[in-house]
Amino acid sequence: MSKVINYVSGEPEVNLYILGDIETYGVDAPVTVDAFEKAGIWTSLVLGLAENYVVYSRDRFEDAQEVADLIGQYAQGGDPRHINARLDIAEALAPHFPEMTLESCKLATCRGLKLTPSEADSDLTIRQLHRDDYEELLTLQDQAHELPSLPKTRKELDAAIERKAEAEKTGCETIGVYRGGRLVSSASTSAAYSRGAMVTGVATLPSERGRGYATLAVQSLCQDCFARGMDHLCLYYNNPVAARIYKRIGFVDIADFGMLRRS
Structure with missing residues (x-):
């Protein structure tokens, strides 16, 4: 090893x-x-x-x-x-x-935040999500087109929730941004280990985009991970709009990556 x-x-x-x-x-x-x-x-x-x-x-x-x-x-x-x-x-x-x-x-990394999250809007709540929140999270990701499709049966949905719960046990985390009690944006980590994690699942409801909620979710997620002792967060992106958000937070490009996927 x-x-x-x-x-x-x-x-x-x-x-x-x-x-x-x-x-x-x-x-x-x-x-x-x-x-x-x-x-x-x-x-x-x-x-x-x-x-x-x-x-x-x-x-x-x-x-x-x-x-x-x-x-x-x-x-x-x-x-x-x-x-x-x-x-x-x-x-x-x-x-x-x-x-x-x-x-x-592009593969980008963050080793320190340029900006820290702020709940300036009193109608906003930012918190970590857990098993009881994962069904709402999967619905958000489906509506934000971050999932190929929402699991169609109760069995498939329960299996997806269980996978998220198992990932949480290994140190992965999901942050949700709520406005008026409704989940409007989220960001998660995957492949978490003692030094770092991959940021994934950044999603915002289409009707709520352009208000900075994804920025708040990613900032809060990174802040939590750094507080736990991690020294780097990574993410993949190919969207220039997303790139501007990530770079404002503190991410910098470090490599070009390729992903071969089964068709």
């Missing part, structure tokens, strides 16, 4: 998913960790968990065929659900997975 951590720890934000999964699960099942080497020197690393893979190389990536073959073996001839990597790595892997769609985005 120490060799894996040493290989990726020079870029903790880029390797947040790897570091988080190893801290949570170690390097044994359900996680798979494989390293490729030349002349005894590691050239790339692949971490897999539940049909999702993260690929990393410190230097120029030259192991595309070998990595693709490995992931294909784990996927038993099918496509994995998701492959996440620096953009140059994702582009090198894309021809080996023609049925998957490559999406590019």
Whole structure:
């Protein structure tokens, strides 16, 4: 395990998913960790968990065929659900997975807030969400088009709520902004570990956009995480409007990323 951590720890934000999964699960099942080497020197690393893979190389990536073959073996001839990597790595892997769609985005990190949240509007409440709030949260994300679709049956909805509750047990958090008692915006973390987390699920009701609620949610979320001892928060984005919000808060771009998704 120490060799894996040493290989990726020079870029903790880029390797947040790897570091988080190893801290949570170690390097044994359900996680798979494989390293490729030349002349005894590691050239790339692949971490897999539940049909999702993260690929990393410190230097120029030259192991595309070998990595693709490995992931294909784990996927038993099918496509994995998701492959996440620096953009140059994702582009090198894309021809080996023609049925998957490559999406590019920016990776940004925040190591300190430029602005702190303020509930200037007396009608606003900002608080952490828990299991009893997750059904309302999923409805918000559906209405904000942050979910492919709201779970259609009670069983599917209960399963989605349970996944959120399990994520909360591992240190993930969701902040909600309420106006007049109604949830209007939210932001969450995923892949949380002792040093950092990924900001995800930033959503605002369409009728409430442009009022700064997403900024309040992300600010409050970051503030909580820093207070718990984390030293970096990361997020992916490809929306220039969202970029302006994140950069006002204190996020800076650090890498171009690619995500191969199962079509």
